[in-house]
Amino acid sequence: MEPILEVCGLSxxxxxxxxxxxSFSLPEGCITGLIGRxxxxxxxxxxxxxxxxxxxxxxxxxxxxxxxxxxxxxxRAVRERLGIVLDGGGFYGDFSLEEMKNLTAAAYPSWDExxxxxxxxxxxxxxxxxxxxxxxxxxxxxxxxxxxxxHAEFLILDEPTSGLDPLIRAGILELxxxxxxxxxxxxxxxxxxxxxxxxxxxxxxxxxxxxLVFQEEKDLLLxxxxxxxxxxxxxxxxxxxxxxxxxxxxxxFTAVTKQPDRLRALLPDCLLERPSIExxxxxxxxxxx
Amino acid sequence: MKILISNxxxxxxxxxxxxxxxxxxxxxxxxxxxxxxxxxxFANDLRVSVLTIRRVYDDxxxxxxxxxxxxxxxxxxxxxxxxxxxxxxxxxxxKLADAIRAAKSLGISWQELQDMMKILFEEE
Numbered sequence: 001m002e003p004i005l006e007v008c009g010l011s012x013x014x015x016x017x018x019x020x021x022x023s024f025s026l027p028e029g030c031i032t033g034l035i036g037r038x039x040x041x042x043x044x045x046x047x048x049x050x051x052x053x054x055x056x057x058x059x060x061x062x063x064x065x066x067x068x069x070x071x072x073x074x075x076r077a078v079r080e081r082l083g084i085v086l087d088g089g090g091f092y093g094d095f096s097l098e099e100m101k102n103l104t105a106a107a108y109p110s111w112d113e114x115x116x117x118x119x120x121x122x123x124x125x126x127x128x129x130x131x132x133x134x135x136x137x138x139x140x141x142x143x144x145x146x147x148x149x150x151h152a153e154f155l156i157l158d159e160p161t162s163g164l165d166p167l168i169r170a171g172i173l174e175l176x177x178x179x180x181x182x183x184x185x186x187x188x189x190x191x192x193x194x195x196x197x198x199x200x201x202x203x204x205x206x207x208x209x210x211x212l213v214f215q216e217e218k219d220l221l222l223x224x225x226x227x228x229x230x231x232x233x234x235x236x237x238x239x240x241x242x243x244x245x246x247x248x249x250x251x252x253f254t255a256v257t258k259q260p261d262r263l264r265a266l267l268p269d270c271l272l273e274r275p276s277i278e279x280x281x282x283x284x285x286x287x288x289x
Numbered sequence: 290m291k292i293l294i295s296n297x298x299x300x301x302x303x304x305x306x307x308x309x310x311x312x313x314x315x316x317x318x319x320x321x322x323x324x325x326x327x328x329x330x331f332a333n334d335l336r337v338s339v340l341t342i343r344r345v346y347d348d349x350x351x352x353x354x355x356x357x358x359x360x361x362x363x364x365x366x367x368x369x370x371x372x373x374x375x376x377x378x379x380x381x382x383x384k385l386a387d388a389i390r391a392a393k394s395l396g397i398s399w400q401e402l403q404d405m406m407k408i409l410f411e412e413e
Contacts, residue, residue: 029328030338177333181330199336200333202332202340203340217340217341218338219301219302219340220301223301223302223303261299271297274296274297
């Protein structure tokens with residue numbers, strides 16, 4: 001599989017925060033989730049990749065094209081193949097949907113007006129409505145309609161589902177799945193709603209404190225860990241080193257382990273289950289073993 | 290065809306899917322020439338990563354169960370029937386070995402096991 005995005009050694013220092021040597025490579029055909037707690041650097045990475053805030057060092061390659069200079073914005077030809085939704089939208093609230101659309105469409109030679117109308121219909125958005133009167137969910141739907149109507153091949157979305165109700169979130173995930181049905185495409189989106197990633201992600205990138213903690217295939221990651229449930233009386237010094245993130249109630253303990261086989265030998269009666277991404281994320285961020 | 294993914298099994302997702310597909314082919318639920326789902330559609334339905342399905346298809350192709358054609362998709366293609374029959378035999382042996390292991394762990398004797406098999410065999 002060809003890489004659709006390659007990031008190498010991206011660094012950026014601000015007063016009070018720095019991105020440290022971020023490198024990853026995303027193959028085409030994959031939906032990648034960028035996760036991490038608030039302030040981990042997710043938005044900063046996305047903005048640095050897009051050249052919206054120049055990096056101090058490192059390179060970014062889209063679609064296997066020639067590498068731009070450090071900190072440069074991707075060239076016009078590359079930008080036209082990207083669909084971008086950043087937090088805050090960058091919309092003028094006093095504009096109607098139609099006016100804002102005209103502004104966007106002018107920037108893309110490949111703008112597809114029919115496609116755009118289909119998205120408006122799908123989301124029941126009205127062209128003459130002012131942007132400031134849209135609900136949060138509708139604003140996101142509108143932003144996606146704008147990002148998807150010029151035949152983009154790679155979507156970069158910052159928190160597309162945060163703060164939205166489950167129904168609208170499900171609709172957005174459905175949209176991303178449909179987008180991926182054509183070959184040669186990719187999606188990179190940041191989120192802290194890990195259940196969305198359980199549903200649709202292929203790859204995961206975890207960030208913390210401006211660093212990349214891991215980039216991994218979701219299924220391999222989920223296969224490596226197990227959630228353990230057992231009798232609190234079984235917790236002893238032989239067992240505890242195998243467990244991370246132990247929580248305990250009067251009725252039992254729950255923890256995460258990387259060594260299910262050894263644990264089963266020590267505690268034959270414990271329950272071992274496949275974890276969710278949230279279990280693993282908490283395990284990493286709470287400094288588990 | 291049914292594929293069920295267990296959340297309590299120790300087997301990796303990839304292995305669970307591959308084994309069930311292989312079973313379906315060996316049992317004839319999937320016939321020669323049948324088109325398998327596209328990687329993305331299959332991944333969406335099973336809620337696993339496209340990378341996992343790709344690995345399963347690649348492996349099945351290496352083992353001679355399927356063939357993939359660029360731009361069209363992945364087909365069941367077992368080709369060699371002798372090989373298929375041998376594989377079916379192996380499947381039976383595998384399941385018997387599982388049963389014997391389970392019987393031993395419960396202290397069931399060889400005689401008891403034989404009686405059990407005889408009754409079950411005649412019931413089918």
